[in-house]
Amino acid sequence: MLQAIDLVLRGGRVVDGSGAPPFEADVAIRNGKIVEVGAVARSAGTEIDAAGLVVTPGFVDIHTHYDGQVTWSERLLPSSSHGVTTVVMGNCGVGFAPCRPDQHELLIGLMEGVEDIPHPVLADGLPWTWESFPQYLDFLDGRRFDMDVCAYVPHAPVRVFVMGRRGADREPATPADLAQMERIVHDAMLAGAMGVSTSRTFFHRSADGKSTPSFEAAERELTALAGALKAAGRGALQLITDFDQPEEVFTLLRRLVEHCGRPLTVSLLEGTYGPMTLRWHEVLDWAAQASAEGVPIKAQVLGRAIGVMLGHELTLNPFYTCDSYAALSALPFEQKIQALRQPATRARILAEAVDPDPTIVLGRLAQEFEHMYLLGDPPDYEQPFEQSIAARARRLGVRPQALAYDLMLEGEGRNNLYATLCNYECGSLDTSLAMMRHAGSVLGLGDGGAHCGTICDGSYPTFMLTHWVRDRTRGERVPLPLVVKWLSSDPARTVGLEDRGLVMPGYKADLNVFDPDRLRLHAPEVVHDLPSGGRRLVQRADGYECTIVDGVVVHRRGVPSGSLPGRLVRGPRAAPTT
Secondary structure (H helix, E strand, O other), X not given: OOOOEEEEEEEEEEOOOOOOOOEEEEEEEEOOEEEEEEOOOOOEEEXXXXXXXXXXXXXXXXXXXXXXXXXXXXXXXOHHHHOEEEEEEOHHHOOOOOOOHHHHXXXXXXXXXXXXXXXXXXXXXXXXXXXXXXXXXXXXXXXXXXXXXXEOEEHHHHHHHHHOHHHXXXXXXXXXXXXXXXXXHHHHHHHOOOXXXXXXXXOOEOOOOOEOOXXXXXXXXXXXXXXXXXXXXXXXXXXXEOOOOHHHHHHHHHHHHHHHOOOEEEEOEOOOOOOEOOOHHHHHHHHHHHHHOOOOEXXXXXXXXXXXXXXXXXXXXXXXXXXXXXXXXXXXXXXXHHHHOOHHHHHHHHHOOOOOOOOOHHHHHHHOHHHEEEOOOOOOOOOOHHHOHHHHHHHHOOOHHHHHHHHHHOOOOOOOEXXXXXXXXXXXXXXXXXXXXXXXXXXOOOOXXXXXXXXXXXXXXXXXXXXXXXXXXXXXXXXXXXXXXXXXXXXXXXXXXOOOOOOOOOOEOOEEEEOOOOOEEOOOEEEOOOHHHOOEEEOOEEOEEEEEEOOEEXXXXXXXXXXXXXXXXXXXXXXXXX
């Protein structure tokens, strides 16, 4: 006798995540698994009419920073509102475990500086009921979410846990230190960590301006971390590093993978300093060659420029270091905008010199008017240089500072500007397209849960489905099956989550149903929903009919269902055998 089924999606256009052409089919689900794809004759407890809609796997985001948010929130916005059904957090070597009681402030300051999550939010939101990384995972295991969550064990907390102030001050690790770090990472792997992450970029600094504890860690220290994965026989390495000497840097990465036999992903961006490089195409070629030779290395890339949002409600804007502007910071928002509208205030601020805060590396972008744009609503992430603030100011015969000042006061003072940091050296997204298409890359770098007042790239799945598939006018578009593959099965396989990312029998029933014609990405907006009333950027989307996690609907037409089937995923998952 055929077993009853729980849910059927009827008559949708299935894009199954493999890259194959779409096909019309029903999708049947039982006990959190896909059991049938085709003409499903049986009825189900719940049926959803998907005629005229697209059915895809849930999206897998392998680069997030929800390490704090998962401890106080069940809904992992913005990612869960953009079709993401699994996230991997703990990237870039920062997180909150392991941690001794006297190290809380140090790790908060590190996350505040590196990922722009305000100190009061973390100080009030984190319960700190753990000390070791396995205890942190146990805490998460008792919680429920609107998606599945996975975690890397981050290098910086491990280093500080073992070495204390010596670790924070980046002193060399002793052999005893290295042995203890290796044990901690090995124990974390056995407890369910997805791997280990680290940062080797000057770009990452604590709130006090000091480099992250893992910056410039010796190769023997990285080898010790990798050795823990080798001993455990599982897990992946993740890192961000400066590509100042690309050949030497990549050779180091290859040695690590050859030592441990585990896959590695590294952030790759086009640009001229820090983790960016104008030789990105060579790095991708090296990664593809290494993988072909049995040394699995992938470069994580993003489908749009990484750009910083600038505005009166946000961390940065062109005037944030001006004394007269800073003097208004304590005012309620409406009063602040009213004061900024006064001609005398405007004249005073525009006359003052700016001095970007040296503790905020992104601060230099606050005056990059040649690469600064009015983002708009709907947001335009691929504007030509002719639409930059500098170019518009030249045509108007005014200073770019004056134009930026006036534009930000529009929309009741909530007009935000957008300054491109990387992937936009040529004034288009052709670099991103070349990166995404390369065999050496995997899609990532959305940073969901981080950069609360500067960046809002966790929305990238919807951007991929709208801009790249449907709306792009300044170059090639990308077929829907390929974009879905980039968002689902490719990242899932990269980190060892082989039980999801495909709409096929036996796979985890994480699914999206959306109207490709109605999909729309709204402009980023500020909400105050973090602990202590903290603010962050979110980005809404229209057009998703429903998102399903483990066979349960979690969002329907943009509204949370109230169901929380998401769980902590402990370690890699094998592909189904049937």
